[in-house]
Amino acid sequence: MSTTTAPAVPTSADVRAAAERIAPYARRTPVIRAELDGRPLTLKLEHLQRTGSFKLRGALNALLGGEPANRVITASGGNHGLGVATAARMLGVHATVYVPETVPAAKAELLAATGAEIVRVGERYALAAEAALARAESDGVRYLHAYDDALVVAGQGTIGLEIDADAPECDSIVVAVGGGGLAAGVRLGAEGRRVVAVEPEGCQSMHAAMAAGHPVQTPVDSVASSALGASILGQVPFEVLRANPVTTALVSDAEIISAQTLLWEEFRIAAEPAAAVPFAAWLAGRVPGDHPCLVVCGANASWRLAG
Numbered sequence: 195m196s197t198t199t200a201p202a203v204p205t206s207a208d209v210r211a212a213a214e215r216i217a218p219y220a221r222r223t224p225v226i227r228a229e230l231d232g233r234p235l236t237l238k239l240e241h242l243q244r245t246g247s248f249k250l251r252g253a254l255n256a257l258l259g260g261e262p263a264n265r266v267i268t269a270s271g272g273n274h275g276l277g278v279a280t281a282a283r284m285l286g287v288h289a290t291v292y293v294p295e296t297v298p299a300a301k302a303e304l305l306a307a308t309g310a311e312i313v314r315v316g317e318r319y320a321l322a323a324e325a326a327l328a329r330a331e332s333d334g335v336r337y338l339h340a341y342d343d344a345l346v347v348a349g350q351g352t353i354g355l356e357i358d359a360d361a362p363e364c365d366s367i368v369v370a371v372g373g374g375g376l377a378a379g380v381r382l383g384a385e386g387r388r389v390v391a392v393e394p395e396g397c398q399s400m401h402a403a404m405a406a407g408h409p410v411q412t413p414v415d416s417v418a419s420s421a422l423g424a425s426i427l428g429q430v431p432f433e434v435l436r437a438n439p440v441t442t443a444l445v446s447d448a449e450i451i452s453a454q455t456l457l458w459e460e461f462r463i464a465a466e467p468a469a470a471v472p473f474a475a476w477l478a479g480r481v482p483g484d485h486p487c488l489v490v491c492g493a494n495a496s497w498r499l500a501g
Contacts, residue, residue, distance in 0.1 A: 203433045204344040209351035209383040212255040216349060219254050219284055220244065225361045225487065230460065234485045235476060236361045240353060241465055241493035245304070247421075248353060248491050249277030249340075252375060255349030256338055257281050263336045264288060269326035271319045271372075271420050272301030273492055274340035279310035290335075292326035294318055298420050301494045318414065320425050341375030342428030350376045354383025357487050364487040366390055366441075370471035371400045373424035374431030376491065381438045388483060389440040392475040394418050394450060400435070401442060403427040417447045421468035421492060443480040450474045457490070466495035 221243050227236050240248045253274070257266065267290045268278045275291035282289035289310040293302065296317050305312055315325040323340075330337035339346065353376070357367055366388040371377045377391040377400065393400055396416035403409045409427040416422065445453075450467050453474035457463040472488040475481050 202344060203430060204348040204351070204379070204382060206382045208344065208348040209355060209379065212251070212259070212345070212348040213352045213355050215258045216251055216254040216352065219281070220251050220352075222356055225357065226461070228461070236364050236485065236487040237461065237463075238353060238357055238361070238487055238489045239463070241463065241469055241490050245273070245276045245280045246492055246494045247273035247277060248350060248376060248489070249273045250280060251277075251352050252343075252346035252349035252379070253277035253281040253338070254284075256343060256345040257285055257287060259345045261336065265290070265335045266338050267326050267330040267333070267335050268292070268338040268340065269319065269323035270340055271423055272297050272305070273421055273494055275310075276301060276304050276308065276494065278338055279305060279308035282310065283308055290329070292322040292329070294322045296420070298495060301420070304494060318425070319423050339428070341373030341424065342430050344430055347375050347379045347430055347434065348382070349379065351379030351381075351383035353489060354380040354385070358383070358385040358387065361487050364485050365483040366481065366486040368392060368472035368475060368481055368486050368488045370418070370422055370468050370489070370491055372397065372422035372468070374400055374427045374435065376489070377440060378431035378434035380489070381434060381440055390443060390472070390475065390481050390486070391440045392443045392445060392471050392480075394422060394471065395444050395446050397422045397424070398444070399424050399427040401444070403432050404435070404442070408432070417450055418467040418471060421466060422471070441482060443475045445471055445474040445478060445480070449478055453477055463490060464493055465490055466492050468492060
């Protein structure tokens with residue numbers, strides 16, 4: 195069964211089509227302009243998206259633009275599953291979401307509230323994905339990949355279109371990378387702006403794929419691995435990024451945690467670790483340009499402020 199009616203590799207036109215398709219369902223999240231230590235920056239507040247993450251965009255576009263179905267199966271570290279389950283509920287589709295047993299409690303609780311069937315398998319996303327794909331094949335149900343799907347990538351790219359329209363003064367867009375869907379989509383939707391794709395040092399699927407010339411298995415070990423823990427870059431994102439190169443950067447777990455803390459102290463943004471990755475790179479001076487837009491991609495983590 196085909197998972198998508200779109201071309202194998204999405205285009206900028208697919209991103210524009212996705213923007214029209216999902217507009218009745220997804221929020222157009224705001225941007226805020228700020229200055230920190232004398233340096234201008236803009237933040238795209240995608241953590242304010244419905245479900246608390248950008249993943250709803252790709253899920254909506256995949257369900258609205260793909261083959262009609264009344265059931266869908268997916269696997270997720272949390273945010274994609276929440277996006278699929280929520281999009282499915284909006285559209286009257288039954289969703290089954292496979293998650294690793296290590297899924298953060300905050301994401302598990304939100305998933306359960308959608309009414310989707312939740313199945314816990316394995317300690318890592320890759321194991322949950324393997325089980326979900328096997329279930330989809332045996333049941334003859336559509337499997338919706340978290341990032342290796344042309345419609346999903348195009349949906350995530352709508353963030354780039356919004357930044358282009360709402361923050362035209364920004365000379366770059368900075369995103370975190372897990373399986374590459376967000377980076378590839380935003381690169382297509384960025385309308386020629388530089389895209390900076392940032393990975394944790396312990397989750398380097400994109401760096402490894404570009405070095406090898408094809409997606410390869412990589413270790414997963416980071417404070418941000420619940421959202422950025424893809425062990426291999428998606429083939430669809432790889433093809434997009436190979437044809438449309440981005441600037442790359444790495445950040446350490448210590449830098450991610452410091453950035454997450456500063457997002458709260460400076461902006462009162464309670465972001466999950468993955469969402470602090472672009473800010474960490476900017477703070478470390480690894481983002482070129484004079485005025486970047488940093489995508490704050492999600493907020494689905496337990497958050498308790500001491501004191």
